Amino acid sequence: MITIKRLGKYTVEMDKQPTIAAYAAVGSRKESEGPLGKQFDKIFYDGYLGLDTWEQAESKMQTEAVEIALEKTGWKSKDMDFVFAGDLLNQCVSSSFAMRSLDMPYLGIYGACSTMAQGLLLSGIMVNSGAASRGVAVTSSHFCTAERQYRFPLEYGGQRTPTAQWTVTGAGGVVVSDSVGKVKIKEGTIGRIVDMGIKDANNMGAAMAPAAAQTLIDYFSDTKKLPEDFDVIFTGDLGQVGSNLLYEILQKEGIHIKHRHKDCGLIIYDRETQDVHSGGSGCGCCASVLCSHILKKMEKGEYKNILFMATGALLSPTTTQQGESIPSIAHLVHLSV
Amino acid sequence: MITIKRLGKYTVEMDKQPTIAAYAAVGSRKESEGPLGKQFDKIFYDGYLGLDTWEQAESKMQTEAVEIALEKTGWKSKDMDFVFAGDLLNQCVSSSFAMRSLDMPYLGIYGACSTMAQGLLLSGIMVNSGAASRGVAVTSSHFCTAERQYRFPLEYGGQRTPTAQWTVTGAGGVVVSDSVGKVKIKEGTIGRIVDMGIKDANNMGAAMAPAAAQTLIDYFSDTKKLPEDFDVIFTGDLGQVGSNLLYEILQKEGIHIKHRHKDCGLIIYDRETQDVHSGGSGCGCCASVLCSHILKKMEKGEYKNILFMATGALLSPTTTQQGESIPSIAHLVHLSV
Numbered sequence: 001m002i003t004i005k006r007l008g009k010y011t012v013e014m015d016k017q018p019t020i021a022a023y024a025a026v027g028s029r030k031e032s033e034g035p036l037g038k039q040f041d042k043i044f045y046d047g048y049l050g051l052d053t054w055e056q057a058e059s060k061m062q063t064e065a066v067e068i069a070l071e072k073t074g075w076k077s078k079d080m081d082f083v084f085a086g087d088l089l090n091q092c093v094s095s096s097f098a099m100r101s102l103d104m105p106y107l108g109i110y111g112a113c114s115t116m117a118q119g120l121l122l123s124g125i126m127v128n129s130g131a132a133s134r135g136v137a138v139t140s141s142h143f144c145t146a147e148r149q150y151r152f153p154l155e156y157g158g159q160r161t162p163t164a165q166w167t168v169t170g171a172g173g174v175v176v177s178d179s180v181g182k183v184k185i186k187e188g189t190i191g192r193i194v195d196m197g198i199k200d201a202n203n204m205g206a207a208m209a210p211a212a213a214q215t216l217i218d219y220f221s222d223t224k225k226l227p228e229d230f231d232v233i234f235t236g237d238l239g240q241v242g243s244n245l246l247y248e249i250l251q252k253e254g255i256h257i258k259h260r261h262k263d264c265g266l267i268i269y270d271r272e273t274q275d276v277h278s279g280g281s282g283c284g285c286c287a288s289v290l291c292s293h294i295l296k297k298m299e300k301g302e303y304k305n306i307l308f309m310a311t312g313a314l315l316s317p318t319t320t321q322q323g324e325s326i327p328s329i330a331h332l333v334h335l336s337v
Numbered sequence: 338m339i340t341i342k343r344l345g346k347y348t349v350e351m352d353k354q355p356t357i358a359a360y361a362a363v364g365s366r367k368e369s370e371g372p373l374g375k376q377f378d379k380i381f382y383d384g385y386l387g388l389d390t391w392e393q394a395e396s397k398m399q400t401e402a403v404e405i406a407l408e409k410t411g412w413k414s415k416d417m418d419f420v421f422a423g424d425l426l427n428q429c430v431s432s433s434f435a436m437r438s439l440d441m442p443y444l445g446i447y448g449a450c451s452t453m454a455q456g457l458l459l460s461g462i463m464v465n466s467g468a469a470s471r472g473v474a475v476t477s478s479h480f481c482t483a484e485r486q487y488r489f490p491l492e493y494g495g496q497r498t499p500t501a502q503w504t505v506t507g508a509g510g511v512v513v514s515d516s517v518g519k520v521k522i523k524e525g526t527i528g529r530i531v532d533m534g535i536k537d538a539n540n541m542g543a544a545m546a547p548a549a550a551q552t553l554i555d556y557f558s559d560t561k562k563l564p565e566d567f568d569v570i571f572t573g574d575l576g577q578v579g580s581n582l583l584y585e586i587l588q589k590e591g592i593h594i595k596h597r598h599k600d601c602g603l604i605i606y607d608r609e610t611q612d613v614h615s616g617g618s619g620c621g622c623c624a625s626v627l628c629s630h631i632l633k634k635m636e637k638g639e640y641k642n643i644l645f646m647a648t649g650a651l652l653s654p655t656t657t658q659q660g661e662s663i664p665s666i667a668h669l670v671h672l673s674v
Binding site: 003004005006009010012052053055056081082086088089090091092093096097099100103104105106107108109110111112118122125126128129130131132133149190191192193195314315316317318319322324327329 | 340341342343346347349389390392393418419423425426427428429430433434436437440441442443444445446447448449455459462463465466467468469470486527528529530532651652653654655656659661664666
């Protein structure tokens with residue numbers, strides 16, 4: 001008996017169907033003012049969370065997301081067999097500092113904004129293979145830590161381009177288990193790196209759309225499924241520019257997803273009133289949308305089958321300064337009740 | 338039937354025993370002049386590898402390590418079901434830029450210098466679970482990219498402290514398979530983050546030694562094995578300072594490993610003549626020692642059972658500047674012929 005079956009070249013099917021035992025999302029004032037604001041578990045109105053630095057604040061959001069999720073299960077962090085964590089900061093320090101106090105076997109991952117899907121996928125494999133009974137996938141981002149690391153000092157007040165996205169200040173954590181929970185991790189597709197030569201670090205939606213398209217094409221080809229088999233295909237975070245480009249690329253392949261598609265970066269904020277340009281972004285964007293909105297709808301039975309595909313731009317400020325283009329990736333998870 | 342069995346709290350045992358089909362190590366002039374120099378697959382005498390930047394050079398070393406390893410198997414990169422890759426650069430760009438051209442399903446990981454052990458462990462789980470038939474674990478470091486990112490511009494010629502380690506310019510890549518190869522991945526222990534409050538970023542051996550001790554204690558406790566069950570216990574990279582501290586901590590627990598222990602950071606260079614202070618370090622250190630030296634000895638039957646435990650300091654220049662201490666981790670893999 002094989003517990004994990006390969007479907008086609010890029011997709012794995014989990015036969016024991018690891019389940020999502022609990023989840024939690026935390027955010028800041030801006031996220032609370034968006035359309036999903038009321039669905040977050042906790043909102044921090046102070047961007048520092050009462051700490052000394054924004055980096056400490058981001059770490060604390062990750063810890064909070066995990067602790068709130070764990071509270072819902074009755075398990076302690078020491079009952080976890082692993083945690084997959086990652087974030088956007090250099091050397092993923094939000095994650096390592098956040099998880100330092102929780103004493104869980106720690107597996108650091110880096111997928112930029114695709115981190116939540118990568119963590120979920122690997123968590124599913126860990127649990128389904130018998131390597132673990134239960135564990136955690138978590139990620140975060142913070143507008144202030146990202147802005148000053150990737151772009152300009154906050155005090156500079158730099159002008160943003162129309163294609164720019166707004167980094168979500170938030171975190172999402174999921175407890176994956178071999179037994180408890182309604183929502184199942186059914187399949188996953190590991191992305192390949194795609195680089196179409198886009199060099200504009202303020203237009204990451206355009207850089208990531210081809211990677212998203214490729215992973216969807218791989219998934220549909222591997223599983224013989226259609227967009228119509230899913231209530232929603234969630235991407236995170238292509239924003240408006242990237243979403244339109246994704247439709248265009250897929251249409252050329254005869255795949256039409258527009259009627260089924262939602263982008264986490266487009267539903268977390270109200271673009272009319274919240275001045276976020278092309279939409280939200282950051283590891284914490286699709287992680288907090290998953291843990292505030294998507295999983296709740298699934299538990300209520302409003303969604304039965306969804307695809308959760310998170311996209312990541314695998315650049316750094318150094319590579320941008322050196323004139324390099326932006327390699328991108330998208331990992332996909334099929335969730336089902 | 339369970340393909341992966343949990344031993345105790347932190348260790349997994351792989352029953353199908355995924356095998357190492359091939360491996361390759363590349364390095365620079367300095368590594369070629371060390372005691373293991375002749376065992377590298379390829380040496381680059383130009384630190385730029387003929388490219389424009391050191392970052393491009395480091396990426397190229399990763400690509401080379403994977404391509405040379407794959408050549409030995411007869412497989413192409415497109416035959417691989419995954420690659421786990423990571424490195425020390427911000428946003429792990431050595432890895433993403435290196436793997437961009439190879440079209441393998443890509444899973445970015447970040448464990449600082451513990452990356453090679455983390456990649457091997459996860460590769461074993463992927464293959465043993467049926468999620469993959471074969472894949473790659475690879476990592477790299479480069480003295481010049483690390484020095485200017487973590488410490489000072491190269492041109493500055495900063496004085497190094499006696500506890501400092503020298504970042505290896507090198508890469509190691511391993512092809513893990515479900516069928517081909519003599520050396521088996523038998524067990525793995527996922528590390529937990531340990532932070533004993535060390536704040537000196539020029540003394541990472543001391544910061545990492547407690548994490549190494551904890552993982553070894555966990556492994557011996559989970560498996561009921563003893564240091565004497567192994568030909569060598571390899572750590573990477575504690576250097577001289579960290580190794581001595583490791584012996585001290587373990588002795589208090591009644592565990593004596595000194596007679597069985599080698600540190601990759603201490604065997605890659607000749608400390609008498611190569612001016613590397615406390616030893617080598619960087620993701621590429623234990624990765625290239627594994628792929629130049631350890632696995633060859635195992636294939637020849639000179640070593641039958643070894644522990645390969647890589648340690649990582651999960652800090653960033655930002656956290657150091659903010660006065661934070663250094664969270665550390667160590668992941669362990671038991672290799673056997």
